[in-house]
Structures are given as structure tokens and as C-alpha cells.
Amino acid sequence: MDKILVVDDEKGVCHSFKKILGRLGYDVITANNGIEAIEQAGKDIPSLVVMDVSMPKMDGLETLQRLKSLYPDLIVIMMTAHSTCDRAITAMKYGAYDYLTKPFDNAQLISLIEKALMDKRISTPVTFDETGDEKGDRIIGRSPAMLEIFKKIGQVAESDVTVLLRGETGTGKELIARAIYHHSKRVNKPFLPVNCAAIPENLLESELFGHEKGAFTGADNKKIGKFEQCSTGTMFLDEIGDMPISIQAKWLRVLQDGCFQRLGGKETIKTDVRIIAATNKNLEELRDEKRFRDDLYWRLNVVSIYIPPLRERPDDVDVLVQYFIKKFSRDFEKDVNGASSDLLKEFKKYDWPGNVRELQSIVQRGMLLCQKDFLSPEDCEWPPEKGTEDSKSRDIGKLLSDAVDELLKKGGANIYKEAVSAFERLLVKHAMELHKNNQVLTAKFLGISRNTLREKIDNKPNNQSD
Numbered sequence: 001m002d003k004i005l006v007v008d009d010e011k012g013v014c015h016s017f018k019k020i021l022g023r024l025g026y027d028v029i030t031a032n033n034g035i036e037a038i039e040q041a042g043k044d045i046p047s048l049v050v051m052d053v054s055m056p057k058m059d060g061l062e063t064l065q066r067l068k069s070l071y072p073d074l075i076v077i078m079m080t081a082h083s084t085c086d087r088a089i090t091a092m093k094y095g096a097y098d099y100l101t102k103p104f105d106n107a108q109l110i111s112l113i114e115k116a117l118m119d120k121r122i123s124t125p126v127t128f129d130e131t132g133d134e135k136g137d138r139i140i141g142r143s144p145a146m147l148e149i150f151k152k153i154g155q156v157a158e159s160d161v162t163v164l165l166r167g168e169t170g171t172g173k174e175l176i177a178r179a180i181y182h183h184s185k186r187v188n189k190p191f192l193p194v195n196c197a198a199i200p201e202n203l204l205e206s207e208l209f210g211h212e213k214g215a216f217t218g219a220d221n222k223k224i225g226k227f228e229q230c231s232t233g234t235m236f237l238d239e240i241g242d243m244p245i246s247i248q249a250k251w252l253r254v255l256q257d258g259c260f261q262r263l264g265g266k267e268t269i270k271t272d273v274r275i276i277a278a279t280n281k282n283l284e285e286l287r288d289e290k291r292f293r294d295d296l297y298w299r300l301n302v303v304s305i306y307i308p309p310l311r312e313r314p315d316d317v318d319v320l321v322q323y324f325i326k327k328f329s330r331d332f333e334k335d336v337n338g339a340s341s342d343l344l345k346e347f348k349k350y351d352w353p354g355n356v357r358e359l360q361s362i363v364q365r366g367m368l369l370c371q372k373d374f375l376s377p378e379d380c381e382w383p384p385e386k387g388t389e390d391s392k393s394r395d396i397g398k399l400l401s402d403a404v405d406e407l408l409k410k411g412g413a414n415i416y417k418e419a420v421s422a423f424e425r426l427l428v429k430h431a432m433e434l435h436k437n438n439q440v441l442t443a444k445f446l447g448i449s450r451n452t453l454r455e456k457i458d459n460k461p462n463n464q465s466d
Helices: 011-023 034-043 060-070 085-093 106-123 144-156 173-182 201-209 245-257 283-288 294-300 314-332 341-349 355-369 389-410 415-434 439-446 450-458
Strands: 003-007 027-031 048-052 075-080 098-101 163-166 191-195 234-238 274-279 303-306
Touching (some): 003 011, 003 034, 011 106, 034 048, 034 060, 048 060, 048 106, 060 075, 075 106, 098 106, 144 173, 144 303, 163 173, 173 234, 173 274, 245 294, 283 294, 314 341, 314 355, 439 450
Parallel strands (some): 003 027, 234 274
16 A cells, blocks of 8 residues: 655645545555654655645755655655745756646546656566566666656556557667556566567568468478467567568558468457567658558557667666666675766766667676775776777778778769668678678677668679679
């Protein structure tokens, strides 16, 4: 049961809140001034505080500061009869969750409390693995962008609407998908992640929809596909931008009416699956290039959640680092309390092309090497040997400068397309040779999907033979 602390110098207000919120199942405690509020919180930290600004002895803004310094994660909703811009800004600056102006109706207050508690549940430790381990990963973030994501998760989780997650690799799209699932009505049903880029194109249709015996060479038995396995549950389809156009039509039908046929079969099968899809690709560009169906795009792009890259939310770096330090201190049985200010400064200046996943990897490596009670640049081998994305771009530009000058001297109507095409072919060719024609390793090395690599390999000029 969530405990709510109501702080107001008017006893009648406290009594009304206790009556209204008590009927909804909340455990309500009250205080008539800031000093009492701090004492009450010290006895038993509440889930949420609703507090007036104007109070004797210690006003609400001062109490807010004190409470947030003692309990940084405490959710506080401020209320006042005298609405001013300065007070609202000050309250939010001091860490208030939101700000209500009296008089307000009960429905408005209850709705805000429910959303605030939902946000808190989403951002607290939640186990997403199948082992039930309470030390599982969690969504970390206090930046405005992440708080908006928490709110949006709360708004869409309980419905069965299809959700599209967009963002760069390593931003935590699967973690967001699992949070939506965890707070949905299907939480006790299966959650099945499928990476469309990791499954070869000739096997993807069979994996998703299943196949009948004899459907193709090697199909010795009937196979139940993912959509059938996951019926009544939630499927997370990652890297949908890499899904072949031939399969997209069949997937669209599942989204529209929940029907499909196994590969080689004639029977129409019904399934009830909630879809959460994700991509790091620009679907608009893929649609314009006829590589992603227009009707599927609009079917998916109803509820879209953009997960910003780490470089766009530097305020989250500190809390992420602290979380990973605690996590790996526990895993490696070490007593590391935090990171040095020098390391945090360097972290905040870095572009993080690998986003949160890259940060986690660097902190993990640093924790293995750390022999002190704090993490330092020396432990993390910081900065990375390859430098930032900007420095890498400058290095590549320097290497190509002479070749570009020669091409410009040559000129020609199609010089741009010819140059880009030639460079791409050479890059792919040499990368394949470097990795002994292993497509999986080459795709990872180049930072592209295996399907994209195959397209580049197949996209040979007319005069190039096999």
C-alpha cells in the first residue's frame, strides 16, 4: 500500500485529503507544518508527499528543499492558493514533481497522484529477466526527457496499442519495452523478444510464422512460430527496419486482424499478441526508398516513443555511473563508493556513440581494475583509445583529403555517385577480406546490420563479375 504524506496548516484540508485518498486504498498520514512533515518522513519515508507552499514555522519551499536533500527520490507535489510564475519555477527547481493551484478538483489531484506513483514504480528497480533475480537492470534517468518517457509509459502500458520505440543503438529500447510489458495487463503472459536483424532472411518468416512439414527443403516437422507461441502475450520486435519487404505484408495482417498462415500452410491461424517494435533506422527514409511499406509505417506510427541518445541527456550521466558502480560493486564484491570528479567531467564531454551500453561497458571494465574506494580515469582507461566521434571523423577526413582532390580534378556529371559507390564497395570488400568473409563479424565491424551488408555485397556495378 502506498503511503501518502499530506502537509497543510489547515486541519480541515488534511482531514479531507485523508478521507478522499483513504477511500482509494492509500495509507494517508498528515502534518500541519514543515517541521512535522520532516519528522513524519523520518519515521517512515512516504511514497509521495502533497504539500502546501504557505505554512507557518517552515514554508513549503524550504520544507521541499530539506526533504529532497534527505530523500532525493521522494516525489513531492506542491499546492498553493497564490499562483505565481516565480513560485512554480522555484518549486520545480527544488525538485517538485508538479505544482497545483488551489482550488482544484479531486479528479485532477487523484490523476496526478496516480501518474506520479506510476512514474516512481517504473523508475525503481524492476526485474525483467526470467530468473526473478531482484538485482536486474532498471531504467535510469532524471532528465526532463526521461521523465517524459516515464510518463508516456504510464499512459500507454495498460492498453493494447502497438508502440514504436525509436532511438540509437544502446539507448535502452528493450528495457523500455520490458517496462511497458511489466506495467501492462499482460504482465503474467509471455514476453518474447525477437531481433529481426539477427535472423537470416531465409529463416525469419519461418521463425515468426512457423512452417508446415515439407514447406521447404529441411522442413522435416511442423514448426510453431513466434506469433503463435506468444499468443495472449507481448512480442518485442527489434530492428524492424531490417525486416525484408516480403515479410512486412504478412506482419501487417497480424497487426490488423491477428491472422496469419504458416509457411507452406493453408490454415488461417488467429493470434492475440501485443506488439512493441523498435528501430534505430530512419523509417521515413526507408519508406521513401520503398524498403518499408507505407501502410505498415502508418500502422506502427500511432504511439511512438523516442529514446534520446546519452549525449542529449548529460544530466543522466552522474546517476547512471552511480547505478553501475553499485551494480558492479555488488557483482565483483568490491567497496567502491563513487567516481572522481575528473572522470565525471570527461564522461560528460564525451559523445557516447554506443550510448548507455557503452557507458556500462566502460564502468564495468573500470570496476574490475579499480583498487581504491572511488573510480578514476586510470581505472577506466579513459579517454577511449579511438577518441570521440568528432576526432574520428576528422581523422577519416584527413585520410581521404588527397583522394577527394584527385576526384574533383577528374570531374564528371556523375562524379558524386561514382565516388560514393566506389568507396562503399572498397570499404565492404576490404572489411570482408579482413574478417575472412565472415558476414556477421564484418557487419559488426562496420556498424551495420547483416541484412544491410548483404545488400551492399549484392549491389555490384554492372561490369563487376562474381
